[in-house]
Amino acid sequence: MGAPMKATNVTGDPGSARRSKRTQILEDRPVNLDGFVEEWPEVGMVAMDSPFDPSPSVRVENGTIVEMDGRDRTDFDFLDQFIADHAIDAGVAEQAMALDAAEIAYLLVDPRVSRADVLAVSRGLTPAKLLEVVKTMNVVEMMMALQKMRARRTPANQAHSTSARDNPVQVAADAAEAALRGFRELETTLGVVRYAPLVAIALQVGAQTGRPGVLTQCALEEATELELGMRGITAYAETISVYGTEQVFCDGDDTPWSKAFLASAYASRGIKMRFTSGTGSEVQMGNAEGRSMLYLEVRCILVAKGAGVQGLQNGSISCIGVPGAVPAGIRAVLAENLVAATVDLECASGNDQSFSHSDMRRTARLLPQLLPGTDFICSGYSGVPNYDNMFAGSNLDPEDFDDWNTIQRDLQVDGALRHVPEAEVLSARNRAARALQGVFAHLGLAPITDREIEAVTYAHGSRELPLRDVLEDLKAAQSVMDRGLTGLDIVKGLDAGGFPDVAEALLGVLRQRVSGDLLHTSAILTPELTTLSAVNDPNDYAGPGTGHRPSGARWEEMKRLRHVVSARDPEQAGAPSPGTGRTLSLKEKGPARPGRRSGEVVIGVSPAFGGFFSRTIVDVPHADVLRELLAGVEEQGVHARVIRVLGSSDLAVIAHTAARLSGSGVGVGVMSRGTTMIHQRDLLRLSNLELFPQAPLMDLETFRRIGRNAARYAKGESPEPVPSRNDHMARPRWQAKAALLHIKETEFVRPGAGPVELEVLIRMRHTG
């Protein structure tokens, strides 16, 4: 066969490639800015289905695993050995491994099998077996399993609080806001690493100001991170990276043993910590040994398990662009979260790095963790605009707060966040900045001006903030280290600065390290400073009606959004009337009679029009609606009469009643919300001459043209119908409010009451 044919257009002319309009539109879609690559299993550029992954196997002799996944103990690399000796329970391994992978997947999915029963099996599984198990599962099955296997019953969330300028004032204010919005862990990192002590203090102060008990951390090189933790400036640690191949582990300057030692070091200071890993890091670092991303990630998960660390941040994390680019990559990311939970680790499940240009795609990437719930749904929701996010962005940022809250409310799924009114947000931001000002002043660190505090209260990001004296800040940061300042010094500074409650909250967090309760799996602190972990809040999901379901106060909190129309008073949320300043008075003059003039149009209004209601759904004043209808009729030399239909809130009935009373047989019906119809006496009630069903699109011009057309029908003409308009977004915005308005209108119906004649008085509002 010859070479593939060159692409040509449909006319066969290779020169001028004419593009379809639709293709161009698709080309311009944000999703096409994302990078996609073909699989290349030989180098590990494959998500979870590689012919080069080992087959599961295990052999135990005298309580020691001597063969694992086709490899003899003498050939174990250091991860194999660590996993075999520390992560896998050799006592149950052969029995557990004898189960078919699909059988184990059934145990995971079936809600009637308890979490504990799954753990009894999973403790004996090798990396290749765990991989084989999740390979039998589709994403819905994985979500079912994750909902059961998550360690803590109540889901939580973590935010990033960073600044492109490492501005501590910004970090404090954003930390306070994030805490207020519901995040229970906050993480920061730096552009200039030397800023760390100052920014870590700001994070701590902001967090405790926003809501007590929020745990904070500062992502740094391992040894420095530990030092800040030991001093009580941070409360936990997370960026303790582990990798799935020996080479990449060494490139990260660690081994499973050094990491296990580090895990104990944190515990020995009473400091919570978790490891970090994620699919794609090995291929990103160029040494995947030809294994799939997920196989290597399962090894990381088992290293964390073997080290005895309570949890793991995984879900690809900073490498998300790699699995995101290959087929089934996001399924693999969900699978790694599931495996972490399946081996009983706390799972902080990613969603913390910029993932896609497409809003649809980044939501699709989020839902598999949000819907089943994980210990931390985002291991770093950006609490600052993504341009300020020094972790290179997140899948979500403050611009998504309202979307997140709405999705929670739509699906009644607890994403651990809440809507907070602006006044409360401003107050928390301002107070956090002032608290930090007090602490810095007390400790003799670089001063914070009132101007900075004012700016940060209202700012969205660092672009709206005054520049700080960076050299002074860095000097201050150095002095924090040189003087050996600790969390207790921050406590004292807060108290001296006039923030005793924040001081108390921070002392409460520091006190936790004495008891060590926070060291247990999936531990968080409640705002009352009580530990909630997998020990005292174990996930008890066991099928429909069980497990964590938002209810009571939490569900009421989730129902609140920025704009919710009041059911009792639907007009309350409306914007100030954009009307012309006219007022309407409608006086009932007794029963409406049939008209005798052939040149008349009768306008029928609904029961609450110009009465209980004074505006349409889009706040067009009823005075102006009626004025335009009447003017439209009258400018055609036709007489108009207005009646009110009391017996029905059905537009067809109202319009047909008007038509039957009209001397010409032509009537117009209009509802309070603005829906309008031109009817004719001889037509069936459910037919009409012209219908304008989309109340939100009804403006003054349209009402004028409706009046005009009604008059022309009355004169026996055949006018061109008023062009109908279409807005496909009218429903999402207005449909529910329209339903409320209709229900309210219907409350004013007087069954059996006949239509009444109205005297219409439209006046300019008197403006002194």
Next chain:
Amino acid sequence: MARDDLDPLHDYPLASHRPELISTPTGKRLDEITMQAVLDGEVTAEDLRITAATLRLQARIADSVGRPQLARNFRRAAEMAALPDEEVLRIYNALRPRASTKRELAAIADELERDHSATLCARLVREAAEVYERRGVLAG
């Protein structure tokens, strides 16, 4: 042992349910760590540390909820609780790949055992030395 009355499932969190079982390395009770005491200078950073005994209680809780690895971690931590920060950092750095010879790691293990009764930590370091040798990640 008075502490044998620990009921892991009901006593957790210890700070809320069994505060009397916990003390700071300087012998203070949890409820003595108050704001006033901090302001009076009666609480120092040394008071905000966990003791080996408390870590061993937490290890028992971890065991009782089926988390043996976590419990082992807590028991290693108990051995390290009294180790100075610099010592902890020094051993951590020595365990990094190609950072130490086998002899250096052996010395650290001996020291841990001899000076700090840290037998579990010593075992971890010796195990590392063996694996590092076999996999060629010792110094030199």
